Amino acid sequence: MSSKRAPTIIDVAREAGVSIKTVSRVLNQEPGVHSETREQVLKVVAALNYRPKLSARALAGARSYLIGLLYYDPSAAFVAWVQQGATLRCREAGYHLVVESLDNDAPDIETQVERMLAALQPDGMILTPPICDNPKVIQALRAAGTPFVQMSPGQPAADAGVVCMDEVQAAEEVTHLLISLGHRHIGFIGGPADQAASGLRRQGFERAMAAHGLALEPELLQPGDFTFRSGVEAAHRLLSRRQRPSAVFAGNDDVALGVLAAAQRLGLAVPGDLSIAGFDDSPAAGLVWPALTTVRQPVAAMARSAVELLIAPPESEGQGPPRRVLAHELLVRDSTSALPTPPSRRRSPKG
Amino acid sequence: MSSKRAPTIIDVAREAGVSIKTVSRVLNQEPGVHSETREQVLKVVAALNYRPKLSARALAGARSYLIGLLYYDPSAAFVAWVQQGATLRCREAGYHLVVESLDNDAPDIETQVERMLAALQPDGMILTPPICDNPKVIQALRAAGTPFVQMSPGQPAADAGVVCMDEVQAAEEVTHLLISLGHRHIGFIGGPADQAASGLRRQGFERAMAAHGLALEPELLQPGDFTFRSGVEAAHRLLSRRQRPSAVFAGNDDVALGVLAAAQRLGLAVPGDLSIAGFDDSPAAGLVWPALTTVRQPVAAMARSAVELLIAPPESEGQGPPRRVLAHELLVRDSTSALPTPPSRRRSPKG
DNA sequence: CTGAAAGCGCTTACAG
DNA sequence: CTGAAAGCGCTTACAG
Numbered sequence A, B: 001m002s003s004k005r006a007p008t009i010i011d012v013a014r015e016a017g018v019s020i021k022t023v024s025r026v027l028n029q030e031p032g033v034h035s036e037t038r039e040q041v042l043k044v045v046a047a048l049n050y051r052p053k054l055s056a057r058a059l060a061g062a063r064s065y066l067i068g069l070l071y072y073d074p075s076a077a078f079v080a081w082v083q084q085g086a087t088l089r090c091r092e093a094g095y096h097l098v099v100e101s102l103d104n105d106a107p108d109i110e111t112q113v114e115r116m117l118a119a120l121q122p123d124g125m126i127l128t129p130p131i132c133d134n135p136k137v138i139q140a141l142r143a144a145g146t147p148f149v150q151m152s153p154g155q156p157a158a159d160a161g162v163v164c165m166d167e168v169q170a171a172e173e174v175t176h177l178l179i180s181l182g183h184r185h186i187g188f189i190g191g192p193a194d195q196a197a198s199g200l201r202r203q204g205f206e207r208a209m210a211a212h213g214l215a216l217e218p219e220l221l222q223p224g225d226f227t228f229r230s231g232v233e234a235a236h237r238l239l240s241r242r243q244r245p246s247a248v249f250a251g252n253d254d255v256a257l258g259v260l261a262a263a264q265r266l267g268l269a270v271p272g273d274l275s276i277a278g279f280d281d282s283p284a285a286g287l288v289w290p291a292l293t294t295v296r297q298p299v300a301a302m303a304r305s306a307v308e309l310l311i312a313p314p315e316s317e318g319q320g321p322p323r324r325v326l327a328h329e330l331l332v333r334d335s336t337s338a339l340p341t342p343p344s345r346r347r348s349p350k351g
Numbered sequence C, D: 001c002t003g004a005a006a007g008c009g010c011t012t013a014c015a016g
Helices: A009-016 A020-027 A035-048 A054-060 A076-092 A109-120 A135-144 A167-180 A196-211 A228-239 A253-265 A299-311 B009-016 B020-027 B035-048 B054-060 B076-092 B109-120 B135-144 B167-180 B196-211 B228-239 B253-265 B299-311
Strands: A066-071 A096-101 A124-127 A148-151 A161-165 A186-189 A247-250 A275-277 A294-296 A323-326 A329-331 B066-071 B096-101 B124-127 B148-151 B161-165 B186-189 B247-250 B275-277 B294-296 B323-326 B329-331
Touching: A009 A020, A009 A035, A020 A035, A054 B054, A066 A076, A066 A109, A066 A299, A076 A096, A076 A299, A076 B076, A076 B096, A096 B076, A096 B109, A109 A135, A109 B096, A124 A135, A124 A299, A148 A299, A161 A167, A161 A299, A167 A186, A167 A196, A167 A247, A167 A275, A167 A294, A167 A329, A186 A196, A186 A228, A228 A247, A228 A253, A247 A253, A253 A275, A299 A323, B009 B020, B009 B035, B020 B035, B066 B076, B066 B109, B066 B299, B076 B096, B076 B299, B109 B135, B124 B135, B124 B299, B148 B299, B161 B167, B161 B299, B167 B186, B167 B196, B167 B247, B167 B275, B167 B294, B167 B329, B186 B196, B186 B228, B228 B247, B228 B253, B247 B253, B253 B275, B299 B323
Parallel strands: A066 A096, A066 A124, A124 A148, A148 A161, A161 A323, A186 A247, A247 A275, B066 B096, B066 B124, B124 B148, B148 B161, B161 B323, B186 B247, B247 B275
Antiparallel strands: A096 B096, A294 A329, B294 B329
16 A cells, blocks of 8 residues: 555646646645636545645745744643644644754754754744743844744844733733732742743732732742742742731742642641632642632644744734734632731631 | 855765765765765865755655654643653754644544645654554554554554553552552552553552452442542542542542542541552642652653654564563652551541 | 766746 | 746666
8 A cells, every 4th residue: 555656746737637837726726727627636636635745845845834843841731732732723724843842051052953944944933932032043043044933032033923921911910819809918929030921920910019009028029930849948938927928929830839838738728828829820730729720821822823923924014023912811710719817817727 | 144045965066076976975874985085075064054955855765854743632741751752862863853733533533644644754653642542543654654653552553663661560569659558448540441551550550459468449449531530539439438548549640639639628638648649740740749659651761762763663673563661660759658557547637 | 985867746937 | 827847955776
């Protein structure tokens, strides 16, 4: 079965009684083909089960039908969602997704990317954080003339598409929720400086606090690095204070899980003694008790948009490169609840 | 910069004063090139920064330098690890990884795979569970003559490579651990019937119980489907019994997390009142308190092996297709502990 | 050890 | 609306 040579465009042309150029036109949906001719060609294509080979199309034409995805040590869930959105959109358009895991700190990262681009000649590249802000990677992309889209970049490039969500707005919503539940002393645990999301989420937190006339207590602003461990450590600092916060907004879910673990270890009830909110809707967020209140990022939709910007760039929508801001979702689950007693209480009874 | 045409093999040949065939020989590390000639060619390659284009190599030759990865709704962590291992190994060998997310239940899945194979002409394909056991997918692969490797298959194909770990052995080790901690009444929560791992893990559990002369209590064998929810439900069934088990071995980590959540909700201390063990070492397993005792699958190493079997099939190692069984690791963490009191106790004091 | 020629299977100008 | 020719950039027999 595999010995039977696969049909080529020549076979189709011969069978349909037209030139290969006409077959090519039909396949690429170019205009200017008589509808009867088109029908006839399509019939033969179906009969022979003909599929154009990507390598031949790529060599002859200007497109490779390949989209690249570059990532570095993201949460596994993030990559999985990106790929879900990207591969589905690629399939719809006859494209394919090539993935490459990079070391963002590798000294030869520019060469690695340059190699990949030269060999693969992808029609576009999707960059996830923190790769999307790596100057060497962007330099390699520019040198090769490969279009690219940054997902949630900290530093949007002048010549790249951008897909993201409104991190500031989402962080504001989380903070509003906590405040509306009666919390006044709210701890905040930030992320690493080199991740754009860190600053944006903190900005949202501060904005919401200010909007409600609540002062920021410096001791309640704790550093973190988006890891479980940093959540545990920050929680110990926050919860060992004489007046501990009644709620904590963690910069992401891993940190929130660290806070949750620390609180449970200290014998605090969540959310009875402490409300906890995270960010990202990581898989684990729904797999703990109590389930974490968090923000769902539209990652798959962002990836889908990224592919679209790459395969069919919008025609001059005002100035500058295209930008897509997608809607997020605040997920109010079980780790947050209303403050049970006056905010000045020191101990709460344990059920 | 991008307007400057990329150098081709012809440019290299001219510059080096040899034929393109000789350049091709050097690039492909074929024997029979004078070392001086080789040096000269490599010097020019470096000077011009020449990189062969995959599309041209694929069209002219027998290889595409593309490896495909097919998956369906795996845990995000699983895909992430597979890709980590696969892309690194691919890069070392000048290959690239194309990923495709499929719907294992789609009626036209065979056509989808057939299309992909015809367009991409990958040199090999990696199948993850449960795709690796889908007859339609395997049929499409065979029809196209594309070599493939199954990762942890339930039904090893006669003509495919296999990479896996010893699930039975690992499940035995987990069970041995619990027994050695003094547990005698151990609950087991199985997985879905269509996942090969379900049966193998249960087999290991039963084997270890038998080895210690412990009878299987039918009420302690609970069904599940590898989801958090099924873990919660099974836990309620197990823990509401008059004589509840002192330990639970969950079929995977998501289920174990469900048991943990249910136990905590019921006010049981883990591991004080109940030891819990999982399987997979999912990211969440280390992000809860107490951290889950579990089994780390060598997923990245398995993927690396899969790539190797595809790009350089071993020369006739005995009969049949190659098979690689990789070492797993039992991770003893905080969710399991020794039985504190005689096994016949009904209530344990709560710290 | 080295090379000239053909050819892989498409798309791209160009012509009519 | 349709087609003949050239060419993309490599590898593959084949020859010496």
